[in-house]
Amino acid sequence: MNNKRPGILFVVSAPSGAGKTTLCHAMFDKFPDLRQSVSFTTRPMRAGEQDGVDYHFVDHGCFEKMVQAGEFLEWAEVHGHLYGTALSTLQRAATQGADLLLEIDCQGARQIRNSLKDAVCIFVLPPDFSELEHRLRGRETDSDQVIARRLANAKDEISQAHWYDYIVLNDSIEDAGQHFASIIEAERCRTHLWLEFLKHNFALN
Ligand code: ADP
Ligand code: 5GP
Numbered sequence: 001m002n003n004k005r006p007g008i009l010f011v012v013s014a015p016s017g018a019g020k021t022t023l024c025h026a027m028f029d030k031f032p033d034l035r036q037s038v039s040f041t042t043r044p045m046r047a048g049e050q051d052g053v054d055y056h057f058v059d060h061g062c063f064e065k066m067v068q069a070g071e072f073l074e075w076a077e078v079h080g081h082l083y084g085t086a087l088s089t090l091q092r093a094a095t096q097g098a099d100l101l102l103e104i105d106c107q108g109a110r111q112i113r114n115s116l117k118d119a120v121c122i123f124v125l126p127p128d129f130s131e132l133e134h135r136l137r138g139r140e141t142d143s144d145q146v147i148a149r150r151l152a153n154a155k156d157e158i159s160q161a162h163w164y165d166y167i168v169l170n171d172s173i174e175d176a177g178q179h180f181a182s183i184i185e186a187e188r189c190r191t192h193l194w195l196e197f198l199k200h201n202f203a204l205n
Helices: 020-030 060-068 087-096 106-115 129-139 144-158 173-187 191-202
Strands: 009-013 034-036 072-078 081-086 099-103 120-125 166-169
Touching: 009 020, 009 106, 020 034, 020 099, 020 173, 060 072, 060 081, 072 087, 072 106, 081 087, 081 106, 087 099, 106 120, 120 173, 129 144, 166 173
Parallel strands: 009 099, 009 120, 034 099, 120 166
Antiparallel strands: 072 081
16 A cells, blocks of 8 residues: 555456466566455365455356445456456445556446546466466366367467557466566556645645
8 A cells, every 4th residue: 555646446357277377466466555356256165276366256146236236346247257356346446546456357447448448457478388288287176168168269269368558478387477577566656646746745736
């Protein structure tokens, strides 16, 4: 959290298995003031996941009620399950001037790009499809059927990468982490975020 400039909304997408969660966790470790958005989902909980930490796990009926009540900033069906970002998460971060990081799919990212022009959209790319499959299998969290579905969707997702602000190639995790961190640091120095600070501290218009 900071009180010198407005908070930034970072939106991160990748095909499943590219290493988005691994990279984002590295960013939360490196930048303790970077806030994680916890999405709502109807997907069943995986081994090792915690409700309220990895996701808010809800049933279909509850998710639909939230949609009807207009409680989502964005939501989408991904790999057969519903996922959404609560508007209240964004509002809380904005009020507190916190930088917020959303890990969401391309459909949700597009909705945000269309409504919030200042959002910083980052796409994480795997080196190639065979490495993507290798990582999905190595994670040992999904069945063969789920993996096949995620691989089938990967091509469509990668075809969206061109409109993101940044692409982080996750070949070496160390290099990718450095590139990701550089993006965060550079975005925090963008002039338009500092105009109020300039005005207030240096009496400039
Ligand atoms: P996503 O969130 O994009 O679905 P994960 O972060 O869960 O992907 O990563 C998928 C698997 O690939 C995990 O087992 C993770 O440890 C591994 N992984 C992530 N980045 C790399 C990398 N650069 N090289 C090798 N394995 C990686
Ligand atoms: P997973 O089931 O592997 O955790 O996530 C599957 C996909 O859903 C990923 O591409 C992830 O980014 C996306 N996702 C997670 N939360 C949200 C969300 O709130 N909104 C949207 N649109 N996608 C999400």
